[in-house]
Amino acid sequence: MRQDDLYINKIDWISILIYAALVIIGWFNIYAAVFDEQNAKSIFDLSINSGQQLVRIGAGVVMILLIMVADYRLFDNLSMILYVFFIVLLIATPFIGKEVNGQILTVGIGSIRIQPSEFAKFATALALAKFMERPSFDLSQVKYQLQALLIIMIPVILIMLQPDTGTAMVYFAFFIMLYREGMPQRYYALGLTFIAVSLLALAIENNLYLVFAIVAIITILIFLGKKKLSRVISFAVIGLLMIGYVYSLDYAVSKLPQHQQNRIMVLFNPDLDPLGVGWNVTQSKIAIGSGGFLGKGYLEGTQTKFDFVPEQHTDFIFCTLGEEFGWIGSLIVITLFCTLLIRLVFLAERQKTRFSRVYGYCVISILLFHFMVNIAMTIGLFPVIGIPLPFFSYGGSSLWAFTILLFIFIKLDSHRIQMLGRMN
Template identity: 80%
Template sequence: MRQDDLYINKIDWITIGIYASLVIIGWFNIYAAVYDEQAAKSIFDFSINSGKQLVWIGTALLLITVIMVADYRLFENLSIILYGVFVIFLLITPFFGKEINGQRAWFEIGAFRLQPAEFAKFATALALAKFMERPSFDLSQVKYQLQALAIIMIPVSLIMLQPDTGTAMVYSAFFVMLYREGMPQRYYVLGLTFITISLLALGIENNLYLVIGVAVVLGVLNFMGKKSLRRSLSLLAIGAVVIGYSYSLDFVVSKLPTHQQNRIMVLFNPDLDPLGVGWNVTQSKIAIGSGGFWGKGYLEGTQTKFDFVPEQHTDFIFCTLGEEFGWVGSIVVVFLFCSLLIRLIILAERQKNRFSRVYGYCVISLLLFHFLINIAMTIGLFPVVGIPLPFFSYGGSSLWSFTILLFIFIKLDSHRIQFLGRMN
């Protein structure tokens, strides 16, 4: 057997099958989201989104071919160069990009648009893997933690200049990978504490209630523990920090753009202005709920036909699925995503070198974040932040970037034995 044939046999076809299933189901749902019964067009019509998405799918297949025939060492060798190239693209985007809805996040090429921030995700993942593969790299040491953080924060800072808060937020997903690679748990405890306090501060309208709650909790803790002046002062200091932070957060939120304030308000009060700021989420939940158990049937969604849900072919594509295929269809897609994530974890854990494992967990982290946030957003559990559903939402940048992200890892996995040979 030739060496090339050996590596073809090592390709994980299960992962590729799940990928193909999600892309195909997503394509049919994109057509459903733009379907007009009065002027029905073919799903292959290039004048509508489903036809354009078919072009993106076809070009994605070309990208897959290029990745799979390329030398697997190319991605490791070019990782820093690719990172630098996309950092430059992010740097110039606010100046030369196409402005859409107040954001300069796209380059327009004829009838198509490309979003550099989407492609910077896989470049950042490669750069992190390259830096962290060094034997001396140890996330228990502060200097290495700062290095990893710098690699993540450079693109985040540039994306915020566009400004695109939703995409910038996605880069926090890399902390899932950092946890797997040994980042101290205390940072995650502090992070969860920070998130909990933030939610309480934003969700409780009167901060006086929060002050009373903090005082009661700390009073109970002081009573239960061993009495000492040092302990009491420490608890008092913690209480002061929490209360001070809650008031500071209110001040920061008050300085955010109005549309971002409205999204936060709707999260904690879903019935707030259902015909205004709460329209998107309200209509999305109506669409999903109206699908019932089996759904209304393909191309039979009334919320879709009458265009009640804005951006239904992109950020809110999941509500099209929920309305037309119901609970059953939604569970099938959720199962596919969960299966993909579980499969990728299995692949990541069987890697023979740190570069491939780190990159694999970067892929897992990004897909998990998009999957959870997008669905949570459509059912009102998270503010609307404009995050697409991987392989499902309409858009070339999204499909291309996730395809490249995934298939680089599939390529690395198919050469895991060869990586072992290099190590030996």
């Protein structure tokens, strides 16, 4: 058997087929989101979003072919160069980028523009994989923890300056990968605790109740464990920090831009100003709920036709699916995403090198975050932060970035045996 035949047999066609299914379903939903019954145009018409997205899908296919025919060693060798390149591009974006709705997110020439923050995700994933593949790397050591955190935080800070809080939040998904690679669990326990405290502090009007609860829990933990002085002091310090955090949270939220404050308030009070700040989420839930079990039928969504949900072809594309294909259609798409994620976990675990495994879990982390948060924000379980549904939402940068992110891993997986030999 020729080596080319062997390579083709090693390609994970299951992931590719799921990717293709999601892209195609997303394309049809983009057409439905902009469909105008009075002035109907072909789905292939380049003057509307579906036609433009088809061109982007074609460009994505070209990118896939380039990735699959490239030498697999290229991604390892160029990982840090790509990271530095996109960091420089993020630095330059506020100066050479185009401003849209108060944000400077895209750079390019003429009508061809890209969003560097989207492409920086796969570059950061490659940089982390390259940094963590060294034999001496050990996440139990603080110096390596700080170095890995620095690689993640540099693009986060630069993206926040654009400002694009939603995209910046995505980079914290890399902590899922760090957990798999041995980051001490105490950090995650502490992080989850502060997240829980944050949600309770925002949900409960009188912070005094929460303070009493924190004091009670800390007291119970002290008495249940060994009465060592160091333990008592540690729990007391954590309790004081949490209490201080509770009372400082309102002040911190008040310093956020008004639209971000509104999104947080709507999360905890969905009925707050349904015709104003709560409009997007309210209409999104109406659209999804009106689809019922089987949906209203393709191109028959009334919420979609009358543009009740803003940005329905991008951040709120899931509404179109829920309204026109109902619970069944939504379940099928969610199942496709879950199947892809489970498949990627399987692929990541069978990698022969740390570089490929780390990169694989970076891919899983980013896709999982986008998938969960995008759907959660359309049904009112998460603040609206403006991030796309992978392979589904309208837009070139997001589609291309997700495509590159995924297919680099598929390429690495197909050469996992050769990579082991090279490492040895």
